[in-house]
Amino acid sequence: MTRNDVDVLIVGSGPIGSTFARTISDLAPTLRILMVEGGPQITDPPGRHVKTLSDPAQLDQAQIASQGANSNKYEMRTPTANTAAEGGRPPVVARPGTYLLGGEEVEFTDDGMPAAAMSTNVGGMGAHWTCACPTLGDGERPDVLPRAEFDALFADAWRLLQVTQSAFESTSFGGAIRASLAQTLGDILPEGRGVQAMPLAVSVRDGNRYWTGTDIILDSIAERGHFELRAETLLLRVLHEDGNARGARLRDRRTGEEYEVSARVVVIAADSFRTPQLLFASGVRPPALGRYLNDHPQAIGLARVRDEMIPPEVRAHRVPGQLDGLSGVNWIPYSRDEFPYHVQVMQLDASPVPLDGLDEPVPGSLVGIGIFGCKELQADDRVAFDEHDLDADGLPVPRIHYTLTAADRATLEGMVRTIDKLAAGLGGLVAGRPPVILPSGSSLHYMGTTRMGATDDGTSVCDTNSAVWGTRNLYVGGNGVIPTPTAGNPTAASVALAIRSARHIVTELASRGSDTATAEHPALSDCR
Template structure:
């Protein structure tokens, strides 16, 4: 069951989870499946739904009082659905760009005192000494050390409501973290976790195997590079994606958090164990004491309903008491909640100091927010070569009758179309995996991001997107800190980034750009306006390391089971736990950590054997 703004005082449960993205959802699913009561708080709303059949007792058609969503007999609403599954975006992917833009909130926006010379002279203006700080702007943020495009999505499902669904495994040589010091044991552990994570999120590598565009790009590249010398070799493979092909083979259903949460809403028995509070902010978890370095535990989570009904306003802040607390609300917000938890409620910040210099001391949880990593990113778009397009009717890779049928059917129904590719032919989804020789992750496809939309007068069947994602080495100096006196738009301590790439990081980024240009020009020419470019730092949205987990307590926040050091009942989840630099998409790896952690919690919550 889930509530928008219930009338309640303090609550009790076995497990409290802050955050409803795929990681929080994985914790919830595994713990509820094991028979434990879970309360989950989500700072945003449930704004995307799908309907699924009930598992147990059927019910008549009805509606949800909270959301006024009508559903069919024996159907229930499950939140956290991928918004790209809506038919309007299946038909026109470029329109989805604006959905992504609307879902993202930039984390740290520096203030600006630029003079607006053309403003009405009588209007109120900012000044050099006092620039405007409203709308979440951050006076403490140095623009030269910012991750200027780092953003978050608030709402049930988090970024999986608009993500690209790419779920690669991290490379063993550089990217993959260490769970065990024995390399063979470590790889075995990761392989087992990856297998389970792929089942949970529904990873596939075959959903685009009958796409003309996909095969045109994939097989052309494989043919181009097969005879290259070893130092020039590239491995081109289908990109692993969390999706499945629908009965209409031109469409896929993109997987998101609803897939993980499904049985917690459709199974009547599990529903009784699960409560989802939307528009509820987890402000902090409350430790028993504030003595750094000593064993501690969490006594309660402080939660605030952000949209209370009139009768609830005096009771909008309350406590949830549990045996186990899990904070999994994104790389930034997870560290933000924990940083706020380091501040006693009666704390008074020192006076007569520059407020920009006042940051929260996280001495209860050393290394919180340090060693952060993000991904330098290059991007371009290419219009496919005319010879390549003209070869399509010849079935150049001899892929069988399905290819010929698609081409002939399209020509028969659209004789005036100069492009021999069906209008609804699925897009290419190709990758070059991260490797020691080429330490970057590659996606060659046609998808929607917060950038790279194509003008309406360009036929998108001819366009291929190139995205190269690099990695940076974790460095202690790279960090996100939280201000004592400045708040973000949700009333939490304002995050401030201090991030700088090393000399090696910058060199790899240039090599990565050169590689992208070389590959892209093999099959087409640059789309005007989308020539090769480095993207704003943070735009990959793969921030990690904020609550890093690992074997070395001196450089991490949590152990390899994601339990925060010195706090036996506090766990963290999300991309922030990954301690290594990486170029590939991190969600699958974060799911692995959640699986490992949830199994540990389930073992911990087992009742003591009777004497």
């Protein structure tokens, strides 16, 4: 397309930005959509999930290219030390494909968010995520939308992400793992929220698993001729006047050239730190901007499965570079009143948290237990900015203020007890490895900084269509929009909210009419 006057400018190429692009293009194929991404293209096709790369050297290259200025290959480390008996806490180190806001190594602290991390690449976190898409329970769903409407949007998100619960249905002993978990918990779980396979954004092709990246979300919209993705292109600020967004000033990071793009609608779907950063840099500063920062309290444990649970056919060596179908990824859903945690129990080579230095005598005999809880929301938990504190790109530096409340610490204590209980049912914790409370930020699920609200009362940044209060034609997307505390992985919920917003944008543009491409589209009463 290569033009600088468009109908919709989307900032950020991750799952949420890609959802906006795909939904808008499907509904109105002639709308001109420009997507800009500050990072490089790391895969072909653009946005491919790195788990689909079978060449280890290609995987390393893609991950390192996503780490901003940090060109180090991270060593696989386990955050095992949370007691003084182990000689103090080790520094926090980012996972491969991400980089810490605080630098390459950050001190492990109780308050603050030492593990806060980002990726900068085409596809964003969609190139690195676990692809877990659990349904949300009571108390987790956005409370500003009717439940039936949100559930319908969530189902649409599942379809777009190609979510399935059968990606590991042929696992050798996944059923045995689930049966053990269910027996341990007894009958406390409500109907429909029992132990089950984790819903994953994965398609199974000829027996192989293809993990959903933004290549899957975008599909073939580039072939329609009205969509362009510009990598290594940085948004400097949104251009607006008289309360109307009209475009943006961009910088080509390869050449240093700065230029302006005019747009009828601007969507910022960077992430929960950079979306408020870009709004602040643009002078768009609702009172709640950056506030209500929310991350899951998280703990992990490692269990050694009882020998009798392991079928004879899996007693063989793994194939290097492949994710074998052994026990798979299993799930205990969050239930606010009965079981207020979200639990993932997965075979070791599927775990997103590196667990190094371990002897796994039989493939699948070690399983990771990851448990998440809900954070108590506080307005003072925030990412803050200062006009005079700028980074190398001239953008305000994100400074995080974050504390755990007494309720949060009680949640963490309950999570550790739950890991002990679940592990005992499976066969016991690995000797010398007690459950570990991870530093805040470890989940990579940052929410709330551009939260959605029903009214412009100073406690939200956008309305229920994700339109920013006080600036027309400007929308936000991503986990930052979620206004409620959640324990489950938030990506599918954010995709659901982005679908709703994208449908609204098409309706708005069509209803206005103009001499541009959107004049071909009558007002849409139902964009579904």
